[in-house]
Amino acid sequence: MNKCIDSDIQEMLPDLLHRALADGERQRVQAHLATCESCQEDLEVLRTVKSAAVFAPSIDVDSVVRQIPPYRTIVPATERPARTRVVSWLVAASLAVVVLGGGSILLQSNGSLASRARSQQPALRIAKVPDATKPSPPESVARSKTGMQPSIPAHPQALALAADADGLSDGSLVQLMNDMDGFDALPASEPDPVISVDSGDSL
Amino acid sequence: MELINRWRAGDGRAATRLVGRHSQALARFAASAGERDGIEELVQDTFVRAFASLDSFRGASTLRTWLFTIERRLMLDRRRAERRSRETVPVEESDHVSEYGALDGLIAEEAQERVRKSLDALSPTQREVFTLRVQQGLSYKEIAEVVGSTEGAARVHYHNAIKTVKEFLKDE
Numbered sequence A: 001m002n003k004c005i006d007s008d009i010q011e012m013l014p015d016l017l018h019r020a021l022a023d024g025e026r027q028r029v030q031a032h033l034a035t036c037e038s039c040q041e042d043l044e045v046l047r048t049v050k051s052a053a054v055f056a057p058s059i060d061v062d063s064v065v066r067q068i069p070p071y072r073t074i075v076p077a078t079e080r081p082a083r084t085r086v087v088s089w090l091v092a093a094s095l096a097v098v099v100l101g102g103g104s105i106l107l108q109s110n111g112s113l114a115s116r117a118r119s120q121q122p123a124l125r126i127a128k129v130p131d132a133t134k135p136s137p138p139e140s141v142a143r144s145k146t147g148m149q150p151s152i153p154a155h156p157q158a159l160a161l162a163a164d165a166d167g168l169s170d171g172s173l174v175q176l177m178n179d180m181d182g183f184d185a186l187p188a189s190e191p192d193p194v195i196s197v198d199s200g201d202s203l
Numbered sequence B: 001m002e003l004i005n006r007w008r009a010g011d012g013r014a015a016t017r018l019v020g021r022h023s024q025a026l027a028r029f030a031a032s033a034g035e036r037d038g039i040e041e042l043v044q045d046t047f048v049r050a051f052a053s054l055d056s057f058r059g060a061s062t063l064r065t066w067l068f069t070i071e072r073r074l075m076l077d078r079r080r081a082e083r084r085s086r087e088t089v090p091v092e093e094s095d096h097v098s099e100y101g102a103l104d105g106l107i108a109e110e111a112q113e114r115v116r117k118s119l120d121a122l123s124p125t126q127r128e129v130f131t132l133r134v135q136q137g138l139s140y141k142e143i144a145e146v147v148g149s150t151e152g153a154a155r156v157h158y159h160n161a162i163k164t165v166k167e168f169l170k171d172e
């Protein structure tokens, strides 16, 4: 069998199957098919593959529709999702920790540890880089934490991240989300109203 | 867009028509992409997500292409989650065999089985492109949108895929 070199025709064969060709194109493809054994074989393969698509389970339309809330109750994609509100709250809370707590967090870890962490994870450093020259007493951390935000578990990384959520890399955001998934204060399941399209990944 | 607008206006039957029109195509895409369990749930989740963000659908692509994009995203998320759980809880090889074996029993058609095996021989992206093209009838432009690639790349994937599938089906 001769190898077909008309890639245009080859690429149109699925459209022939789906009756998606305009008259002129269809006639051109059919004329080619009459003389090209390779494309005849291709078409047969495509027919087989197309007809084998029926092994998908049949979907119960009504049960799908029942799960869709009416339009009004759906949070519009432009409205800020609950998670963002939590992040904003955490931003405020973490800023308060930074302001009230001063450099006391740094005091608890020694200087070399802090600088090593800074070099490894640059996005996580906001709350851990207060003025190191003026450390405040350690008890101020406890005071500010218990005074300001009793329901938030100690989670310096997430708090630090939250202080600059807009400027984070994807990886850091993922880490923040993962960290926040561990918070008891968050609901166990939460709709994610924003659809993000993954452009670089493949299945 | 008319059905979408009717649904926005509170017409519940519009949602039924939209789901009815696209649900089987979504199920086929999932099955063709190699999903074996929970396809109904996946289709369900796709529609819930789509309806929740319908305001972001501007009609630049067809609704079906947009739905495929959402479904694909969900499939990727699922697989990542499965990979993570496999890393923590190792699955015995025999579990896979018995699981697939049971499913094979349900798929009676020999031709379907052969096709499925031939699709297994493709790379994940080739498989997506090929099934979207052949089983769903999407254009290369639409496919590029769904898989986040270019039309040219989609064409190359298609050519490589049909070559592989053809050889596989010939040898069988």
Ligand SMILES: [Zn+2]
Binding pocket: A004, A005, A006, A009, A010, A032, A036, A037, A038, A039, A040
């Ligand atoms: Zn030809």
